[in-house]
Amino acid sequence: xxxxxxxxxxxxxxLNDGDVAAFEGFTHLIPHAAAHEAIRQGFKDLTxxxxxxxxxxxxxVGMGMAKKLIFSxxxxxxxxxxxxxxxxxxxGYPRTVELEExxxxxxxxxxxxxxxxxxxxxxRGYKGxxxxxxxxxxxxxxxxxxxxxxxxxxxIRPDVSFIHAQKADKKGNVLxxxxxxxxxxxxxxxxxxxVTVEEVVDNFDDVHTxxxxxxxxxxxxxxxxxGGAHPSYAHxxxxxxxxxxxxxxxxxxxxxxxxxxxxxxxxxxxxxDFAGRVANLRDAS
Amino acid sequence: xxxxDFTADEMMTIAASxxxxxxxxxxxxxxxxxxxxxxxxxxxxxxxxxxYESGTIGTAPDVLPLSIGDGELCETAVATVAVPEMFRYWLxxxxxxxxxxxxxxxxxxxxxxTTVIGDYDNPKTxxxxxGGAPEIASSCGEIYITMKQSLRGMVEKxxxxxxxxxxxxxxxxEKLGITTKGxxxxxxxxxxxxxxxxxxxxxxxxxHPGVTREQVQETCGWTVKYADHLETTPAPTPDELxxxxxxxxxxxxxxxGTGKAA
Numbered sequence: 001x002x003x004x005x006x007x008x009x010x011x012x013x014x015l016n017d018g019d020v021a022a023f024e025g026f027t028h029l030i031p032h033a034a035a036h037e038a039i040r041q042g043f044k045d046l047t048x049x050x051x052x053x054x055x056x057x058x059x060x061v062g063m064g065m066a067k068k069l070i071f072s073x074x075x076x077x078x079x080x081x082x083x084x085x086x087x088x089x090x091x092g093y094p095r096t097v098e099l100e101e102x103x104x105x106x107x108x109x110x111x112x113x114x115x116x117x118x119x120x121x122x123x124r125g126y127k128g129x130x131x132x133x134x135x136x137x138x139x140x141x142x143x144x145x146x147x148x149x150x151x152x153x154x155x156i157r158p159d160v161s162f163i164h165a166q167k168a169d170k171k172g173n174v175l176x177x178x179x180x181x182x183x184x185x186x187x188x189x190x191x192x193x194x195v196t197v198e199e200v201v202d203n204f205d206d207v208h209t210x211x212x213x214x215x216x217x218x219x220x221x222x223x224x225x226x227g228g229a230h231p232s233y234a235h236x237x238x239x240x241x242x243x244x245x246x247x248x249x250x251x252x253x254x255x256x257x258x259x260x261x262x263x264x265x266x267x268x269x270x271x272x273d274f275a276g277r278v279a280n281l282r283d284a285s
Numbered sequence: 286x287x288x289x290d291f292t293a294d295e296m297m298t299i300a301a302s303x304x305x306x307x308x309x310x311x312x313x314x315x316x317x318x319x320x321x322x323x324x325x326x327x328x329x330x331x332x333x334x335x336x337y338e339s340g341t342i343g344t345a346p347d348v349l350p351l352s353i354g355d356g357e358l359c360e361t362a363v364a365t366v367a368v369p370e371m372f373r374y375w376l377x378x379x380x381x382x383x384x385x386x387x388x389x390x391x392x393x394x395x396x397x398x399t400t401v402i403g404d405y406d407n408p409k410t411x412x413x414x415x416g417g418a419p420e421i422a423s424s425c426g427e428i429y430i431t432m433k434q435s436l437r438g439m440v441e442k443x444x445x446x447x448x449x450x451x452x453x454x455x456x457x458x459e460k461l462g463i464t465t466k467g468x469x470x471x472x473x474x475x476x477x478x479x480x481x482x483x484x485x486x487x488x489x490x491x492x493h494p495g496v497t498r499e500q501v502q503e504t505c506g507w508t509v510k511y512a513d514h515l516e517t518t519p520a521p522t523p524d525e526l527x528x529x530x531x532x533x534x535x536x537x538x539x540x541x542g543t544g545k546a547a
Contacts, residue, residue, distance in 0.1 A: 027339055028356070074413050074414050103416070105417065124420075129446055134406070179340055185367075
């Protein structure tokens, strides 16, 4: 049963040191505000799961919160590499992060298996790919009907998943529109889930019945955070802050600049700051 | 600059775009492949179906997306599906005719590395990784590759098999139980390459205008082979060049117009 909470309480109640946590979003609707709250609360030894760890995982890795990443594309989308993650992998700074690397198909299937309550995902993948040699969690299974050799990987079952969405209604049902990514599966695969939303509305009477809705009883906690996806975007609310992604490349390239930016924009900031960050991006949406 | 002065980059994008047709259903990689696919859509292949891995099917963006998940891809798409559906039904289901990929490292058999430079566990450079590419390479009907030539990029031996091309050549794909064709085309800034029918080694079939064999060899880490009947790539037409330049100008203006972090 979804509970409406402050972001501070939602994060404090649902995330613990050592958890397997997913902050999902496929370029669109990335839960930046929730991740920043997790950074402020100073969690440690997290296993961070995400298909496309981008700026916000660069920030968490740079702050030394992660002991492991499970992922399929480690980049700043459209810009290049994640420099804090690289510093961790190449130089062990501020700590070495273990990598469990998959393909997108692998991760998508593993989340789906988690949502379906299955122990593993089976799909036609990784053929000839080097990942199977470096990731012991990529194995193979023989189809009992055709004899075809297929890839098998463990289901993803996060302790907690965080996503951002456009709307919740007053009962706590959640609407996701646009590029819907993997968020529904991430929520349904997780033991607990926190959904930040742009706004809470009375009802979804004006929404088409085929829209992606997560029912309130499948969600643990809902938090209203306008602008909570910035610098990612919320379709229908504000556009992606491409300049911020380009700027991140410079900030993350320098350890001191990174620390200064994190102090000013995360540690000394609040969830309410996100609304202001998207003010000039709303008109263009 | 007259319309018919063009850069090597422009020639690469336009030559790559010509390989696509309206009937194609194409899984588009970001960067150079995205430019080529959209030039094709805006010129000779208006009905081509472009698919990005964020789930957008049949998209027609006015500007090149900065990422594979830009909002405009969704707004102009015939349909947008969830990521698991994209990979399970559409890609694995065999509905996509062409996967169009770029590469950080490429070998003569079309094997691609975008994962690490150096040893996997102790890399010299950690690259983003494969994303959708490992399964794009094995599940799309065929694979087109586009990249700029360089000794760092076109290498004798790639450091990591992010996506499998033709392995060590010949029938390597069949031996692994892969039924799709794999890389059938490579377009660089200097030449058009196709695999030899038997060995599957990429062979230059066409040099771009003004390009010499020496230039191709100097920027390629293996000994280059040429087709018996070597052709010259037709120069960009004024219409192709205008379409590409307009697209780039719109893209630049659009991305400069977005906000800046507070």
